[in-house]
Amino acid sequence: MREEKRIALIPAYEPEKEMVKIAKELKEEGFCVVIINDGSSQECDSLFVQASEYAAIYTHTHNRGKGAAIKTGLEYIKNNFSIPYVIVTVDADGQHKVDDVLRVVKVAEENPNSLILGSRRFQGNVPWRSRLGNSITRMVYKVSSGLDVFDTQTGLRAFSDRMVEEMLSVRGERYEYEMNVLLELARKEDIKEVEIATVYLNDNRSSHFSTIKDSYRIYKEIIRFASSSLTSFLVDYGLYCLLFMISGAMVVSSILARMVSASLNYSLNRKFVFKSQEAAIESLPKYITLALCILLGNVILLRGIVSFGINAYLAKIITEIMMFVISWSVQRQFVFKKGTREGDLYEKA
Structure with missing residues (x-):
């Protein structure tokens, strides 16, 4: 069995002041503690001086975001610690109890190929935006990955040295990084949860999460996908109307319009939504196959919903929403693989 060092990354x-307290407590429990000052103001200098004892x-010379700070910490650990070791990311605001950190790390040591999440159950006095935000991201994550992770926003995460390179390769510099990690690892299904206490200090006022900006970063892919779908629909409908007015041939107009809109949708999704670097000759056949399956599924599902006595117009809306998600x-x-592009990988500070 590997005898591993325990490293806390904050x-x-x-x-x-909670940052100094948690650093001290972790040090006393035998952790090597690494703190990344992500461009904090000079008013915080004294706290970092105090924390440097532990x-x-x-x-960072300027604020780069939580994702960038985690990557800086991972690079520092990779270059300064010999394997084997287990890393646990801990928030600086004191919301993670040391006992919970220890339990999460223990599970990570037992499962070196898995990401271990400290999962809150959001019981008691929880700020409404935290409860709502996690509910939304949990639903989005389940739909996009097929996995049911209860706490997708937890900052308490542990993993072994075997996963460091993979963590560094995940895109995202700010809060979206943590969701991107879950999405990337979902394909391997190597995510486990350990229940921890739900702690919010001072109604979570210390959080630097921007409801609008950071929510967009987290959900931007599905927002772009929706925009691409809407654009393609408008092109399809507009071109169909134009061709039908000119020719009077409904079927031909519909087919030609769909061919153009499908080509547009494929290009938008490949380059704008999923930013795939896979060659078109590889992704296009998969896209066409999916489009045919969606068309067939649309017909079957629509008829099935109508058979339950639901209005045909409402059934169409329900069907389209379900097909959109699928x-x-x-x-x-499966269709668009995300290759590494220049500028995507972490640049060391």
Whole structure:
């Protein structure tokens, strides 16, 4: 059995005194503690000086985001610690209890090929935006990955040195990074949860999560997919109307319009939505196969819903929503592979 070092990685931006407390407690439990100062203001300098008694401090000259801070920490650990080791990311705001950190790390040591999440159950006095945000991301994640993860937004995550390179390759510099990690690992289904306490201090006022900006970063892929689908629909409908007005041939107009809109949709999804680097000769056959399956499924599902006595117009809406979700999930996981592009990988600070 591997005797592993335990390393606590704490990304910190404008922290309060809780950061020093958690660093001290983790150090006393035998952890090597690494804190990344993600461009905090000078007012926080004294806290980092205090924390340096218990932790190695690495500083970004300006705020780059939680994802970038985690990647900086991973690079630091990779270059300064010999394997084997287990890394646990811990929030700087004191919301993670040391007992919970220890339990999560223990499971990670027993499962070196898995990502272990400290999963809150959101019981008690939980800020409404935290409860709502996790409910939405949990639903989106389940739809897109097929996995049921209860706490997709937890910052308490543990994994072994075997996963460091994979963690560094995941895109995202800010809060979206943590969701991207879950989406990438979903294909391997190597995610486990350990229930932890739900702790929110001062109504979570220390959080730097921007409801609008960071929510967009997390959900931008599905927003882009919806935009692509809407654009393709408008082109399809507009071209169909134009061709039908000119020719009067409904079937021919419908087929030609669909061919054009499908080509547009494929291009938008490949380049704009999923940013795939896979050659068109590889992804196009998969896209065509999916499109045919969606068309067949649309007909079968629509007839099935109508057979239950549901209005045909309402049934069409329900069918399209379900097909939209299925199409997005399949395209993301199977049709368009995300290759590494220049500028996507982490650049060391």
